[in-house]
Amino acid sequence: MGQPGPSQGDRPPQVDARLLRTxxxxxxxxxxxxxxxxxxAAGTELVVGPAASLIIHFPPQHLGEEVWQVSPDPPPVPGRASRHVAAGPARLVYALPEGTCIGYGLEQLLAALPGLVLRVAAGASPAGEVGGGGPDQPTGLETAIEAPYRFVVSSSGLGSFTHSNTPMGPVDRVEL
Known part of the structure; x- marks a missing residue:
């Protein structure tokens, strides 16, 4: 886990860290x-103040690839690699109840996520429901998942995301 960023004047240092588990x-x-x-008592803790958020930034999660038309006959061998476009980064933003303490370790942070409330864009609505407003980009403090071609969505508040707190399965395999 990384250390907090530099402090600005009288403000405490901002928590900004890389989470890496190879x-x-x-x-x-x-x-x-x-x-x-x-x-x-059990090590460093993330202590939540008023109006706090937990923001998890992901590298690009999606790739759009060129479509090759397939007919009943075998397609010809392409003369080049397929074109592709990567999505931009994604982020999940969680509201944190003031006074909460979360262990400052990858396993403890992953374990806390299912119990937290997602912050989503104002127009995000559950499947089958139509939101009242037009499309708006999520703010920096709202969940935003990007697909290729800058298509950005914010899940509804009913959405949830989980990942195993610890590595799963045989050592030669990875949970995706």
Whole structure:
């Protein structure tokens, strides 16, 4: 886990760290505006202040590839590689209840996520429901998942995301 960023004047240092676990390819960035790192009984803890958020940044998660038309006959061998476009990064943003303490380790942070509430764009609605407003880009403090061609969505507040707290399965395999 990384250390907090530099402090600006009288403000405490901002929590901004890289989360890396090579055994199952977790490579994320954590921001926690409104939180501080403090010593706790079991090690360093993320202590939540008022109006705090937990932001998990992901590298690009999607790739759009060129379509090759297939007919009943075998397609001709392409003379070049397929074109592709990568999505931009994605982020999950969680609201944190003031006074909460979360262990400052990858396993503890992953374990806390299912119990937290996602912050989503105002127009995000559950499947089958139509939101009242037009499309708006999610703000920096709202969940945003990007697909290729800058198509950005924010799940509804009913969405949830989980990942195993610890590496799963045989050492030669990875949970995706």
């Amino acid at each position: 055994s199952d390819l977790i490579g994320l960035r954590l921001e926690a505006p409104g939180c501080t790192l403090e010593p706790g």
